[in-house]
Structures are given as structure tokens and as C-alpha cells.
Amino acid sequence: MTSVAGRVRSALDAWHGPLVSRIAAALFGGYALAALASVAVLALPMSTPQAVLTGQLASFVIYAAAVIWVFAVRSALRAWAGLLVVAAPLSLAAWSVW
Amino acid sequence: MSDLHTWVGLLLGWVLYAMFLTGTVSYFKDELSQWMRPELPAQSGVPDQAEVAQRVADELVALVPGSPQWSLRLTDARNNSVYAFWRTAGAAPGQRAFGEGNFDPTTGQKVSSRATLGGDFFYRFHFQFHYMPVVWGRWIAGIAAMFMLVAIVSGVITHKKIFVDFFTFRWGKGQRSWLDAHNALSVFGLPFHAMITYTGLVTLMALYMPWGQQAGIKTAAERQQLNAELSAFIQPGKPSGEAAPLASIEDMVRHAQERWGRDGVGRVTATHPGDAAARVAVARGDGGRVSMSPQYLEFEGTTGKLLAVHEGVGPAAETRGVLYALHLGRFSDTVTRWLYFLVSLAGTAMVGTGLVMWTVKRRQKLPDPARPHIGFHVVERLNIASIAGLSVAMAAFLWANRLLPETLADRANWEIHSFFIVWALTLLHGVLRPAKKAWVEQLWLATALLALLPVLNAATTQRPLWRSLADGDWVFIGMDLMCWALAALHAVLAVRTLRHQPKTRPARKPAPETVKQAVSKPANGAVLREG
Numbered sequence: 001m002t003s004v005a006g007r008v009r010s011a012l013d014a015w016h017g018p019l020v021s022r023i024a025a026a027l028f029g030g031y032a033l034a035a036l037a038s039v040a041v042l043a044l045p046m047s048t049p050q051a052v053l054t055g056q057l058a059s060f061v062i063y064a065a066a067v068i069w070v071f072a073v074r075s076a077l078r079a080w081a082g083l084l085v086v087a088a089p090l091s092l093a094a095w096s097v098w
Numbered sequence: 099m100s101d102l103h104t105w106v107g108l109l110l111g112w113v114l115y116a117m118f119l120t121g122t123v124s125y126f127k128d129e130l131s132q133w134m135r136p137e138l139p140a141q142s143g144v145p146d147q148a149e150v151a152q153r154v155a156d157e158l159v160a161l162v163p164g165s166p167q168w169s170l171r172l173t174d175a176r177n178n179s180v181y182a183f184w185r186t187a188g189a190a191p192g193q194r195a196f197g198e199g200n201f202d203p204t205t206g207q208k209v210s211s212r213a214t215l216g217g218d219f220f221y222r223f224h225f226q227f228h229y230m231p232v233v234w235g236r237w238i239a240g241i242a243a244m245f246m247l248v249a250i251v252s253g254v255i256t257h258k259k260i261f262v263d264f265f266t267f268r269w270g271k272g273q274r275s276w277l278d279a280h281n282a283l284s285v286f287g288l289p290f291h292a293m294i295t296y297t298g299l300v301t302l303m304a305l306y307m308p309w310g311q312q313a314g315i316k317t318a319a320e321r322q323q324l325n326a327e328l329s330a331f332i333q334p335g336k337p338s339g340e341a342a343p344l345a346s347i348e349d350m351v352r353h354a355q356e357r358w359g360r361d362g363v364g365r366v367t368a369t370h371p372g373d374a375a376a377r378v379a380v381a382r383g384d385g386g387r388v389s390m391s392p393q394y395l396e397f398e399g400t401t402g403k404l405l406a407v408h409e410g411v412g413p414a415a416e417t418r419g420v421l422y423a424l425h426l427g428r429f430s431d432t433v434t435r436w437l438y439f440l441v442s443l444a445g446t447a448m449v450g451t452g453l454v455m456w457t458v459k460r461r462q463k464l465p466d467p468a469r470p471h472i473g474f475h476v477v478e479r480l481n482i483a484s485i486a487g488l489s490v491a492m493a494a495f496l497w498a499n500r501l502l503p504e505t506l507a508d509r510a511n512w513e514i515h516s517f518f519i520v521w522a523l524t525l526l527h528g529v530l531r532p533a534k535k536a537w538v539e540q541l542w543l544a545t546a547l548l549a550l551l552p553v554l555n556a557a558t559t560q561r562p563l564w565r566s567l568a569d570g571d572w573v574f575i576g577m578d579l580m581c582w583a584l585a586a587l588h589a590v591l592a593v594r595t596l597r598h599q600p601k602t603r604p605a606r607k608p609a610p611e612t613v614k615q616a617v618s619k620p621a622n623g624a625v626l627r628e629g
Contacts, residue, residue, distance in 0.1 A: 053414035055310035056303040
């Protein structure tokens with residue numbers, strides 16, 4: 001078990017797996033999170049045009065924060081986990097209004 | 099975090115440098131446009147907006163009969179011509195055709211000046227570039243802005259001793275000095291850089307983050323409601339098909355002047371002029387209020403009856419309006435605009451020093467400085483063309499404005515082609531010459547082009563500096579003096595580059611203390627270990 005995991009890990013290391021994973025998490029995960037948040041805002045009790053604009057205005061803060069988070073935490077796995085933890089409640093809110 | 103800052107900064111640094119510099123000069127885009135249309139006389143005072151609006155509206159009725167919509171940006175303290183924009187009639191449904199032009203406020207006629215995009219070229223290039231679909235350009239600009247935002251935040255995290263760095267400056271110490279300069283420039287303008295980057299994203303946020311709008315806005319009525327929060331462009335409804343002339347535009351603008359002051363009107367927009375269903379919106383200008391959110395009076399086109407007063411939008415829309423206005427700085431008086439210009443120029447220098455630092459830092463570590471590896475070579479050459487070369491190309495654009503024959507077909511575009519041809523030549527020159535020689539030669543070339551521009555202006559127009567001084571023509575005086583100031587700046591850079599002796603042996607301390615400290619923190623070191 002450990003040897004397989006070890007071999008996978010060293011293979012990943014060879015092509016900079018964790019780094020590539022982090023870059024993907026920052027670029028695409030960060031954008032997805034920001035986009036999700038901009039939709040989730042619609043669930044708040046305010047008029048639709050105001051909610052749309054609030055979501056757009058806030059989305060870039062969220063994107064930047066997500067990118068910083070992804071590169072600040074100890075491992076790529078944690079980076080993804082953090083993004084998913086935030087995405088879960090946002091998805092619920094977004095799902096309720098889409 | 100330090101690596102993130104370096105790579106994010108480098109990858110889009112060249113694009114950002116061009117965006118920063120062209121954006122910086124865009125704070126004077128109206129003045130540049132005046133300078134590039136020297137046939138239009140200097141404006142001694144702002145003409146009465148109501149009369150000007152009526153004059154140009156009459157001209158448009160004759161020029162584009164049956165247009166479903168036209169809009170005028172009236173003259174103000176910084177504009178001596180009226181910019182008009184219109185939809186042309188008879189376009190197939192779903193297909194839109196547009197036209198635009200500048201008009202003389204005193205005659206109402208289309209301006210008889212050389213064809214030029216004026217300062218609008220740098221302004222448009224700043225966020226959508228050229229030679230590519232507008233939307234692609236805007237996406238590239240948005241990605242660059244997002245990288246910039248990340249570079250700023252990670253830069254702040256990297257430089258924990260930010261205020262100590264600010265007061266630390268070591269002249270003539272090679273890489274140390276570049277880093278110190280970069281830090282000082284960044285910290286000095288930090289609030290501005292963060293603001294300008296974020297607000298830049300806000301100006302095009304509907305393009306970058308359309309998802310909330312797609313999810314929430316489902317009907318045409320909702321879309322109209324959202325648009326009304328964002329702009330004073332009233333949407334053309336259906337024409338009645340019954341012909342009826344427009345009422346007095348002059349009276350409508352007078353009404354608005356009573357509300358916002360004599361020079362307070364920005365735009366006049368008419369939908370279906372000449373039809374019984376015509377509507378006219380008179381919108382407030384940007385001057386003197388720190389928001390771009392729409393304020394306008396809506397009139398019935400055929401009677402001139404005031405239908406509605408729109409003077410407030412929702413809190414989120416107002417927030418957007420303020421952020422948008424902060425980016426454009428159009429609210430500002432002359433002093434504020436110069437401050438904007440100077441801090442923005444410091445921002446340009448921040449990006450420039452950051453780019454140069456990449457090569458300065460790595461040159462010391464090169465195994466054989468005489469034969470650097472290909473990556474170093476590419477970065478070095480791109481730096482030359484994108485920093486020194488851009489100055490040369492921008493100056494060349496202004497030279498083209500004075501030198502291209504007025505009868506040349508497609509003249510406005512040839513001014514732009516000249517800019518890009520010269521820019522491409524600087525890249526070629528940068529590749530062919532040794533790096534240091536290329537830097538110095540291009541900086542001297544930029545110095546010469548800028549220093550001689552007032553001379554060229556004197557030789558090719560009726561408005562040389564001595565006459566501008568006698569007439570109190572501040573746009574032309576300012577332009578001439580600015581050219582000399584910028585020429586002096588480039589001369590200083592050229593001399594300093596010439597005298598610069600790069601340390602070619604490996605440095606004793608490859609990593610400067612601040613960077614080393616940041617890297618040694620476990621959280622920040624993780625990326626390095628993985629990479």
C-alpha cells in the first residue's frame with residue numbers, strides 16, 4: 001500500500017505534480033469559487049440587480065484570497081480541501097437560486 | 099509566496115507594463131486628443147452646452163436620418179469637440195451598425211481636422227489592445243489585472259518589513275538598489291496600486307463574472323432594471339412609425355443646467371429621433387462627483403416634457419459607480435489629475451523595476467555571463483522592447499500624427515500602424531544588438547524623439563510654444579513641457595544604464611535578507627520544496 005502510494009508520489013514529484021496541482025487550484029479552483037460566490041449572493045434578501053452587482057464586486061476579492069490561500073498552505077491537498085470546504089455551502093446557496 | 103510574486107509578476111509583467119504606461123497617459127487623453135487635432139482652435143472658455151447640444155443635434159438629424167439612437171458627449175473644460183456616437187438605420191434585426199465622429203462646437207459641423215483617434219488610442223489600448231477582437235483584448239487585460247492583484251497581495255506578504263523597506267534605500271548597489279527602488283515605489287503607491295487594479299477589474303466585471311447575471315436575470319424587464327443601475331443609455335423601445343420632429347434639445351439641456359450647473363451636463367442621448375415615440379436623456383457629467391453611476395433626466399422627445407428624474411441607484415450599483423470613477427479619475431480637477439498621473443507613473447516604474455530586477459538578480463548567478471541560457475536571453479530582450487521600446491513607439495505615434503499626410507487614406511489607422519511598426523522594430527533592434535547597447539540606444543532614441551517633438555510641432559502647426567505661451571493655451575504649453583520633462587527622464591535613465599557596471603561574478607549573498615527571511619518561514623517554504 002505504502003509502496004504504491006510512495007511510487008505514485010515520487011512519479012508526481014517528478015513532473016511537479018503538487019505544484020501543477022496548486023497552479024490549477026489557484027487559477028481554476030479560485031475562479032470557480034469566485035463564480036460560485038457571485039451566484040450564491042442571489043440567495044441573500046436583496047433585489048436581484050443589487051445582488052448581481054454585489055456578487056460581481058466581491059468576486060475578485062474572493063478570487064485573490066483563494067489564490068493566496070492555495071499558495072500559503074502546507075500542501076496541494078490542503079489547498080484543494082480548503083477550496084472545497086468553502087465551496088460546499090456556497091453551492092447549496094447557489095443551487096437554491098439557479 | 100516570494101516565488102509566486104516573482105513568477106506572477108514576470109509572466110504578465112510585460113503586458114502590465116504596457117497597460118500601466120498607456121493607462122497613465124490616458125489621464126490626459128482629452129488633452130492629447132486636443133493636441134492631435136491642432137486644426138481645432140484652443141478653447142478659451144466652455145461654450146454654452148445647451149446651444150452646442152442643439153447645434154450638433156441638428157447636424158445629426160441631417161447626417162444620419164432615421165438613426166434609432168444617437169448620443170453626444172458635450173464639450174467641457176477638457177474637450178474642445180463634441181464626440182457623437184450613433185446607430186445607423188436599416189441594419190438587419192440582431193445586427194447592429196454604429197458610426198462615430200467628432201463635431202465642432204461652434205459650427206456643429208464634423209470637425210475638419212486630420213483623421214486621428216487621438217488620445218483615445220492609448221486609452222483603448224490600455225484595456226483591449228489592438229489587432230484582435232475587443233473581447234479577447236479585454237480578457238487578456240482582465241487576466242493581467244488579476245495577476246497584478248495577486249502580485250500586490252503576495253508582494254505585501256513577502257515584504258513583511260514593508261515600512262522598513264520603504265525607508266531603506268541604497269544607491270549604486272546593483273541588485274540591492276533595484277530591489278530597494280522596487281520596494282519604495284510599491285509601498286509609496288500601494289493604496290493606489292491596489293485601488294487601480296481592483297477598480298480596473300470592476301470596470302469590466304460583467305464580462306469577467308457573468309454568472310450571477312445569467313442565473314438571476316431572466317426577463318427583459320429585469321435586464322432593463324439592471325442596465326438602468328449602470329448607465330444613462332436609455333434603451334430604444336419600438337418606434338411608432340409616425341414622423342414627428344424633436345422638440346428643442348436646447349431647452350432640455352437648460353433644464354438640466356439649472357439642476358447641475360452650467361457645465362454639469364455630460365451627455366445627451368436620443369432614441370428614435372424624428373419619430374413620435376422619441377425619448378431624450380440628458381445625463382450629468384462626471385466632473386465634481388466621485389461616481390460614474392447614472393444621473394439623468396428623461397424627456398419626451400417630441401414635446402420636451404420631463405418624464406422622469408433618475409438621480410439615485412441601489413447601494414451596490416453606487417459602490418460600483420464610485421469604484422469605476424476612482425479608476426478613471428474623471429471627477430478630478432487639474433491638481434488631482436496630476437497626482438493620479440504621478441502615482442500611476444510610479445506604478446509603471448514599479449512594474450518596470452520589477453521586470454529589470456529579474457535579470458539583474460539572475461545575471462549574478464549565471465554560470466557564464468557571456469553566454470546566458472535562452473530563458474534569460476528572452477526575458478532580457480522582451481524587457482528592452484517592452485520598456486524602452488514602448489517609450490520609443492509611443493513617441494513615434496505622436497510623430498506620425500504630425501508627419502503623415504492629411505490626405506492619406508485610412509490615416510487614423512496608419513498612425514496606429516506606425517506605433518506598432520516602430521514597436522516591432524525596437525524588438526528587432528533589441529534582439530540584434532548586445533543587451534546593454536540596445537537599452538542605451540533605445541533610451542537615447544526616446545529622449546531624442548520626445549525632446550524634438552515640440553520642435554516638430556512648431557514646424558508643422560500654427561501653434562509653436564511661443565505662440566501657445568502668448569495665447570495662454572495650456573494644453574499645448576503643457577504638452578511641450580511634458581515632452582521635455584519626459585525626455586529628461588529618459589536621458590537620466592540612458593546615462594545611468596550606460597554607467598552601470600553589472601557584477602558578473604557570483605554574488606557573495608545570492609538571496610537578499612528580506613527574501614531569505616520570507617522563504618525561511620515554513621508556510622512559505624512549502625512551495626519551494628514541492629517545486
